[in-house]
Amino acid sequence: MAVEDRLIVLNKDENSVGFIEVKSGRRLRVVPVGAHPHEVAAAADGRTVYVSNAMGNSLSVIDGVEMEERERIEHAEFQFPHDIKISPDGGKMYVAVTYANKLFIYKLPSHELLKILPTGQRLSHMLAPTPDWRRIYIPNLGSHTLSVFNTETEEIEKHIVVGKGPEGVAVHPSGEFLYVANQDENNLYVLSAEHHGLLAKHPLGAKPVRLVFSPDGRLAFTANRGSHDISVIDTERHREIKRIPVGRWPGGIVFGPAGEVAYVANNKTNDISVIDVPKLKEIGRLDAGIHPDGIGYLSGS
Numbered sequence: 302m303a304v305e306d307r308l309i310v311l312n313k314d315e316n317s318v319g320f321i322e323v324k325s326g327r328r329l330r331v332v333p334v335g336a337h338p339h340e341v342a343a344a345a346d347g348r349t350v351y352v353s354n355a356m357g358n359s360l361s362v363i364d365g366v367e368m369e370e371r372e373r374i375e376h377a378e379f380q381f382p383h384d385i386k387i388s389p390d391g392g393k394m395y396v397a398v399t400y401a402n403k404l405f406i407y408k409l410p411s412h413e414l415l416k417i418l419p420t421g422q423r424l425s426h427m428l429a430p431t432p433d434w435r436r437i438y439i440p441n442l443g444s445h446t447l448s449v450f451n452t453e454t455e456e457i458e459k460h461i462v463v464g465k466g467p468e469g470v471a472v473h474p475s476g477e478f479l480y481v482a483n484q485d486e487n488n489l490y491v492l493s494a495e496h497h498g499l500l501a502k503h504p505l506g507a508k509p510v511r512l513v514f515s516p517d518g519r520l521a522f523t524a525n526r527g528s529h530d531i532s533v534i535d536t537e538r539h540r541e542i543k544r545i546p547v548g549r550w551p552g553g554i555v556f557g558p559a560g561e562v563a564y565v566a567n568n569k570t571n572d573i574s575v576i577d578v579p580k581l582k583e584i585g586r587l588d589a590g591i592h593p594d595g596i597g598y599l600s601g602s
Contacts, residue, residue, distance in 0.1 A: 306598070308573065308587075309599055310573065311338040311340070311352060311553075312591050312592060314337075314592040315590040316337065317331050317333055318338060318361070318363060319331050319589060319590050320599075326585075331590065334361040334363075335358075335359045337357065338352045338355070339354075339355040339383055340595040341596070342394070342597070343597055343599055344391055347365045347366075348364065349364065350363040350599070353383055353385055355382060355399075356381070358376075358380065359379065359382070360374040360375075360382060374412055382398045385428070388434060391410075397427060399425060402421070402422060403418060403419050404450065421448075421457070422443070423441055426468055427468060429470040429479065432472065436451055438472065440463075440469075441460075441467070442467065445463060446463060447467060447470065448460050449497070461497050464483030467482070467483050468484050468510050469509055469510055469511045471514050473494075473518055474516070475518060478491055480514075482511075487506065487525075488505055489501075489504075489539070503539065506532050507528035508528070509525050509526070511551075512524075513554045516559070521534040521536055524552055524554055525544075526550050529547060529549050530551070533545060533581055546583065547574040548565075548567025548574055549568070550569040551568070551574070553566040553596035554596070556598070557598060558598070563576040564576070567586075567589075571590065571591055573589050
């Protein structure tokens with residue numbers, strides 16, 4: 302059976318995951334999950350989706366085709382599980398657990414827990430892998446640092462001091478540099494991926510909480526929760542070139558696979574902004590549940 306491309310939207314205060322058909326904008330199904338779902342990651346084939354239930358201290362395992370929860374993963378040391386990343390070969394899942402200040406590593410598809418690694422920092426929140434997956438960067442909101450995790454040794458190499466309140470982090474598709482959005486300083490740090498030195502620093506909108514590169518790497522978007530807009534960054538000059546107004550309290554951002562359209566979850570207006578990327582403007586809104594935050598894109602088959 303053919304499946305259309307879908308958005309998967311996490312509705313924090315509805316404790317649900319909504320599936321939205323991209324072509325029609327129709328909400329296909331709403332799946333109940335644990336309390337306050339925050340982030341989402343899908344296996345490469347899109348058949349299995351993992352959702353972090355931050356206040357429910359669990360992970361929901363969802364069938365991406367049937368659109369139903371299959372399993373719930375729990376652990377005694379889960380204290381606000383947040384970001385999730387799955388290795389390209391589908392063999393491992395990494396989970397940043399914010400209040401425990403730990404990185405959990407699971408084997409997939411068995412869900413066997415392989416390792417729990419303390420970061421030694423405060424409020425370890427997001428995960429940003431390099432294109433070759435040799436490293437994963439972990440921003441620590443409370444310590445104002447970025448931890449560098451080596452996926453081969455499964456140890457933390459070092460901590461990099463960055464701006465206050467680092468949350469949005471991503472590595473450029475070239476692997477040459479990374480961006481850090483510091484929500485308490487409202488600025489962008491550009492770091493070398495080779496030596497982790499600061500290459501540039503530029504202002505952003507108010508309270509930037511998420512950062513995503515376009516598939517071709519020419520642009521980066523940050524969701525500015527305080528100014529209710531998107532900062533558009535030219536990655537050649539490492540400078541903001543435009544602000545796109547969206548709904549209130551924007552959070553999760555995802556690009557479609559071709560990079561022509563981006564989608565932004567607006568927490569306080571309960572909708573999804575649709576962004577025309579070549580024109581750099583909002584062209585519509587999609588209805589979502591109550592307080593959408595995390596968002597993902599599932600390609601059809």
